[in-house]
């Protein structure tokens with residue numbers, strides 16, 4: 586498979602996320618939401634007066650694999666079914682079978698100007714020898730593109746997002762063919778480093794993030810559980 590122009594950047598950002606996901610949230614992170622298995626942490630960080638709070642969410646979802654969670658997060662055709670904060674999304678370039686570039690128009694959140702985003706989105710399976718199941722991940726990372734010109738009044742969002750999933754098989758039956766969905770658990774870590782890309786009231790962004798992220802994770806994971814319920818397991 587030939588290397589495309591973004592292959593080296595993608596490799597670097599994926600490796601950075603694989604390190605970052607292991608960093609503990611015990612110092613300097615606030616637990617801003619806890620609901621069942623879901624825990625959402627945030628660090629308060631501002632850059633030139635703009636809120637760029639890193640967000641880390643841990644969740645365990647029964648009945649699905651990490652591959653299924655990542656697949657539904659990465660695939661274009663499902664996006665508008667679980668994403669409630671978008672006016673539109675489209676693929677503007679395909680770099681390889683696992684890497685595309687999205688251009689998205691986000692719903693305007695008054696009084697801020699409307700945001701748009703342009704990012705490469707890469708899905709990958711990392712087979713680690715010790716565990717029996719591989720780790721699946723998706724990274725969304727802002728990139729400029731000639732087909733996504735920055736056009737006022739829209740403000741370009743800067744996003745660096747990773748969804749990293751491990752699959753646990755509880756009480757594995759002797760024959761792997763006999764694995765049922767009730768044996769499955771997906772341990773998900775979602776990391777979002779988002780710069781709204783221009784002035785927004787910092788209290789506003791923090792409140793929106795505090796409300797939107799847990800809602801988004803809950804809605805997205807419930808959507809995948811519903812979509813996969815009667816389908817063969819995708820390991």
Ligand SMILES: CC(C)(C)c1cc(CCc2ccccn2)cc(-c2ccc(S(=O)(=O)CCO)cc2)c1
Nearest residue numbers: 668670691692694700725744746779790793794797
């Ligand atoms: C305020 C904050 C929560 C930081 C926020 C504001 C906005 C801009 C528009 C917006 C959306 C929702 C609420 C307010 N403004 C977008 C996002 C955002 C962007 C991308 C992704 S993703 O995980 O890459 C899924 C791809 O569609 C998730 C969230 C976050």
